Amino acid sequence: MADLAIAANGLRKSYGDKTVLDGVDIAVPEGTIFSLLGPNGAGKTTAVKILSTLISPDPASGRISVGGHDLATAPQAARAAIGVTGQFSAVDGLITGEENMLLMADLHHLSRAEGRRVAAELLERFDLVEAAKKPASTYSGGMKRRLDIAMTLVGSPRIIFLDEPTTGLDPRARHNMWGIIRELVTGGVTVFLTTQYLEEADELADHIAVLNDGRIVAEGTADELKRIVPGGHIRLRFTDPAAYQSAAAALREAARDDEALALQLPSDGSQRELRSILDWLDAAGVEADELTVHTPDLDDVFFALTGDTDQPNEPKEAVR
The missing domain is CATH 3.40.50.300 (P-loop containing nucleotide triphosphate hydrolases)
Incomplete structure (x- = not known):
């Protein structure tokens, strides 16, 4: 350990x-x-x-x-x-920000001088100097969290x-x-x-x-x-129905969305895989109007x- x-x-x-x-x-x-x-x-x-x-x-x-x-x-x-x-x-919303700090200093058994020094340093560090003399009940949520x-x-x-x-x-x-x-x-x-x-x-x-x-x-x-989570993919969208049909015929593993004229290909989002698809489109003379890459995020995980x-x-x- x-x-x-x-x-x-x-x-x-x-x-x-x-x-x-x-x-x-x-x-x-x-x-x-x-x-x-x-x-x-x-x-x-x-x-x-x-x-x-x-x-x-x-x-x-x-x-x-x-x-x-x-x-x-x-x-x-x-x-x-x-x-x-x-x-x-x-x-404690009933006392000021500074008083909250000094109360905490007392709980840690700091001397009065040391407690005031530490409180002043931390209030400045957390940008609370201007609000220090105001009741904490008047603070915004972010200010209360900083305090x-x-x-x-x-x-x-x-x-x-x-x-x-x-x-x-x-x-x-x-x-x-x-x-x-x-x-x-x-x-x-x-x-x-x-x-x-x-x-x-x-x-x-x-x-x-x-x-x-x-x-x-x-x-x-x-x-x-x-x-560790599958689900990454590349989505190709077309505006030309003929280009869409040509791409769909060649990329048989792609999931089709005929209404949106879009194809979805499983992908890990790597640069190598993306370059391979772009090279294929160039070689076939097919131009996608939109290409988007989705990789799993922590929501998916x-x-x-x-x-x-x-x-x-x-x-x-x-x-x-």
Whole structure:
């Protein structure tokens, strides 16, 4: 487990006869972004709660290490190494942004001077200086999320759990949050990210695991996951019916759409395959009016591996 910020072997969690996590293995190298994807009820939040020491795994689980500390024997040391930003903001709207930061500094037992210094630095880093003296209830969703993460950073954690951090944000605020997450990793922080947005995992994650029915059903880089799903194709569209018929007669393996005058050919989207089709069109004297390439994306991967049926939410357990 050397050089792993997070390592879990055979992670299990059940509530009565409901198994939420069924032997999950997780390995997150230091200084990387790991993304856990899955439909509602797959067990993502339960995994975050266990790894962040908020709830206990089942006794049948294997060893779990966070920040180099065994959760079974040194949970307090693990807590000192982590920060957690949940699905719902921990910001207190009744006090100002600055007061939220100072409250967090008190919870980390920083001196008054040190707390003010850290709060000021983080408020500036997250572009919240102008709003610092205003009640947090007046902040936009994006501002609250930035403040939430700033509060998480008060204790200088080496590992941050971000549980669906951009849910409810508009596209601009989401992109701003992506920039913040990238900066954290550049600074040496390890990020464990759960998200509903497949584009988010594609943009950010060094490694992705897909969780379904309490099990990891696939993992790898975004590109590796996309290659396991069939469905890539090249689509040729014609405006000249004669050209369409000539192309269809020669490309017998192509799926025809006679109404749209379009042909669809299975393809991995590689440059070599695309060049071969273009060379064939040139040699046959056939000109397509439109050529489009579709390669599987994480949406295709997600639905192929998990289906598109909503699942019930995970069982709730009081935080302890």
